[in-house]
Amino acid sequence: MTPGPAGDRSTDGSADGAGRHLVVVGGGVTGLAAAWEASARADVTVTVLEASDRLGGKVRTSAIDLPGGPRTVDEGADNFLARVPDAVELCVELGLEDQLIEPAIGRAAVWARGAVRPYPTRHVLGVPLDADELARTGIVSDDAVRAVAGEVDSTDPAPPDDVAIGAFIGGRFGREVVEHLVGPLVGGINAGDVDELSLRAVTPQLAAAAADGASLTLALRHRLAAAPPSGPVFRALAGGTATLVDTLADRLRERGAGIHTSTAVTGLGATTDGRIAVTVADRPALVADSVVVAAPAPTAAELVGDLSPAAAAHLRRIVHVPVAFVTVALDASRVTVPEGLSGVLVPRDAGLLATAVSFGSRKWPHWSDGAHTVLRVAVGHRHDDRPADLDDDELVAAVRADLSTVLGVGVAPVAARVSRWSPGFAQYQVGHLELVGRIRSALGADAPAVRVVGADLGGLGLPACIAQGRGASRELLF
Ligand SMILES: Cc1cc2nc3c(=O)[nH]c(=O)nc-3n(C[C@H](O)[C@H](O)[C@H](O)COP(=O)(O)OP(=O)(O)OC[C@H]3O[C@@H](n4cnc5c(N)ncnc54)[C@H](O)[C@@H]3O)c2cc1C
Known part of the structure; x- marks a missing residue:
C-alpha cells in the first residue's frame, strides 16, 4: 500500500x-x-x-500435495457454529449460501482408560446428562458414573462469582468428568486448562444453567427440552x-x-x-x-x-497459548480409523502431545482424493510448551508416535504439514468478563x-x- x-x-x-x-x-x-x-x-x-x-x-486455507494432486485443507478454523448465527448469516449476505456444507459425520470420541471411546450423545459441553449412557461408554469409572447419577440430588447453590470450570464441574460431578469429558472438549477448543478457564466467559451455557437451580443435570435437561436443537451444529465452506x-x-x-x-x-x-x-x-x-x-x-x-494506559494495562493481562496443527496424509489402504467417528479428543492426563485428532477427510470428503486419509492433529496446550521446542520434523515424528498410541496407525505419511499459530489462543481465565469490561470502560473514558x-x-x-x-x-x- x-x-x-x-x-x-x-x-x-x-x-x-x-x-x-x-x-x-x-x-x-x-x-x-x-x-x-x-x-x-x-x-x-x-x-x-x-x-x-x-x-x-488465523484463517488460512492452503494446498497439501498428495500424489494425485494438491488438495485444499484449512490450516486453522475449518468450520463454524451454525447455532450462533453470525457466520452463516454473513455467508448468506455475501452470496456464499451455495457453498455452505455440513460435516459428513459429527460424533467425537475420547481416548480414555486406554481406548478410543465414543463420547456420550447426551451432553452439554462435556457435562453428561445421562448416567446410564455414560456408563456404557466406559469413559469414566463406576464411581464416577455414580457421582454423575447423584448430581440430580445436588443442593449446592450456583457459584455467586465467576469460578474455574474445573472447580465447578469437579465439585458437582467429580474429577473424572473434568479430566475425561469437559477438559478434553472445552480445554481442547481453547488450548486451555479448565482449572483456570472462566465458567462465565468460556461456558456461559453452563453458568446460566447453574443459575437455574441446584442440579446442573436437571437444569441442562430442562433447557434442552425447552429448546431442542434443530439443524446442523456446524457449517463450513x-x-x-x-x-x-x-x-x-x-x-x-x-x-x-x-x-x-x-x-x-x-x-x-x-x-x-x-x-x-x-x-x-x-x-x-x-x-x-x-x-x-x-x-x-x-x-x-x-x-x-x-x-489509554489503563486499557493497555488490562489488555496485557490476557495470557496466550501457542498452538499448532499437524496435518498428515496417509495411504488409505494401509490405515483404519474407527468407524462412525469424526475424531478423538485426548485428555491431558494421557501425557501425549496431541490434544485432538480430527479425521479430516472423513468430516470433509473434499480434503482427500479418496486414496488418502487426511488427519489433522492439534498440539499445544496451556502448561505444555513442548511443541514450541520442537522443529517441524520433530513435531511430525512426535505426532506419529501419538497416532500410533491412540489409533494404532504406524505408517509413514505421504505428506505432512505443520501450521503454527502464535500468539495463539487467548485464555479466558476466571474474571475474563470483568477484565473485558474494564478494558471497554477505560477506552470509553480515554x-x-x-x-x-x-x-x-x-x-x-x-x-x-x-x-x-x-x-x-x-x-x-x-
Ligand atoms: C488452529 C486454530 C483452529 C481454529 N479452529 C476454529 C474453528 O474450527 N471454528 C471457529 O469458529 N474458530 C476456530 N478458531 C478460532 C478463529 O479462527 C479465530 O479466533 C479467529 O479467526 C480470530 O480472528 P481475529 O480477526 O479476531 O484475529 P486474528 O485472526 O488473529 O487477526 C488479527 C490480525 O491482526 C493483524 N495484526 C497484528 N498486528 C497488527 C498491526 N500492528 N497492524 C496491523 N495488523 C496487525 C494480524 O496479522 C492478523 O491478521 C481456530 C483458531 C486456530 C488458531
Whole structure:
C-alpha cells in the first residue's frame, strides 16, 4: 500500500469535508467483518491495515500435495457454529449460501482408560446428562458414573462469582468428568486448562444453567427440552474457510474500501482536532475519525497505550497459548480409523502431545482424493510448551508416535504439514468478563472513538468474531 500524506483523501478519508473515516487495524475475520459493516454506509470511508502479507489472520486455507494432486485443507478454523448465527448469516449476505456444507459425520470420541471411546450423545459441553449412557461408554469409572447419577440430588447453590470450570464441574460431578469429558472438549477448543478457564466467559451455557437451580443435570435437561436443537451444529465452506475471507475482501474492494497488507500499525494518537492519528511503519500517518483495533491483545495494548494506559494495562493481562496443527496424509489402504467417528479428543492426563485428532477427510470428503486419509492433529496446550521446542520434523515424528498410541496407525505419511499459530489462543481465565469490561470502560473514558475487539476478548469462534467486528462498527458509526 502507499498511503499518501495526511490530508490526502486516501489517508484522511474525509478530506472533502463529507463523511467519516474508519480505520480497521487487523485484517483477520474480526477486522474484515468490522470493515464490511462500516462499508455499507455511504458516508463512511473504510481503510483496513493488515501487518502481514495476507488477509485472514488465523484463517488460512492452503494446498497439501498428495500424489494425485494438491488438495485444499484449512490450516486453522475449518468450520463454524451454525447455532450462533453470525457466520452463516454473513455467508448468506455475501452470496456464499451455495457453498455452505455440513460435516459428513459429527460424533467425537475420547481416548480414555486406554481406548478410543465414543463420547456420550447426551451432553452439554462435556457435562453428561445421562448416567446410564455414560456408563456404557466406559469413559469414566463406576464411581464416577455414580457421582454423575447423584448430581440430580445436588443442593449446592450456583457459584455467586465467576469460578474455574474445573472447580465447578469437579465439585458437582467429580474429577473424572473434568479430566475425561469437559477438559478434553472445552480445554481442547481453547488450548486451555479448565482449572483456570472462566465458567462465565468460556461456558456461559453452563453458568446460566447453574443459575437455574441446584442440579446442573436437571437444569441442562430442562433447557434442552425447552429448546431442542434443530439443524446442523456446524457449517463450513466447501472451498475452505479462506473463501469467507477472500469473498469479504473482494466485496469490500467493490464497495470502495482500501485494504492494505504488509502495513503494520505502530501506534494511535490524538490529533489536535480530536481525531485519531494512525501511525504506520515507514509511511505517513493516517487520520481517522474512529478506529477498530482487531489485532491480538498484546499488539492492541501497544497501540492504545498512549491513548489509554489503563486499557493497555488490562489488555496485557490476557495470557496466550501457542498452538499448532499437524496435518498428515496417509495411504488409505494401509490405515483404519474407527468407524462412525469424526475424531478423538485426548485428555491431558494421557501425557501425549496431541490434544485432538480430527479425521479430516472423513468430516470433509473434499480434503482427500479418496486414496488418502487426511488427519489433522492439534498440539499445544496451556502448561505444555513442548511443541514450541520442537522443529517441524520433530513435531511430525512426535505426532506419529501419538497416532500410533491412540489409533494404532504406524505408517509413514505421504505428506505432512505443520501450521503454527502464535500468539495463539487467548485464555479466558476466571474474571475474563470483568477484565473485558474494564478494558471497554477505560477506552470509553480515554478514547471513545476506538474499539478493541476480536478473538482475545469477546469470543474466539468465528461467529463471535464476526459479531464483535460488526458490533464495533455499528457502535462507532451510530
Ligand atoms: C488452529 C486454530 C483452529 C481454529 N479452529 C476454529 C474453528 O474450527 N471454528 C471457529 O469458529 N474458530 C476456530 N478458531 C478460532 C478463529 O479462527 C479465530 O479466533 C479467529 O479467526 C480470530 O480472528 P481475529 O480477526 O479476531 O484475529 P486474528 O485472526 O488473529 O487477526 C488479527 C490480525 O491482526 C493483524 N495484526 C497484528 N498486528 C497488527 C498491526 N500492528 N497492524 C496491523 N495488523 C496487525 C494480524 O496479522 C492478523 O491478521 C481456530 C483458531 C486456530 C488458531
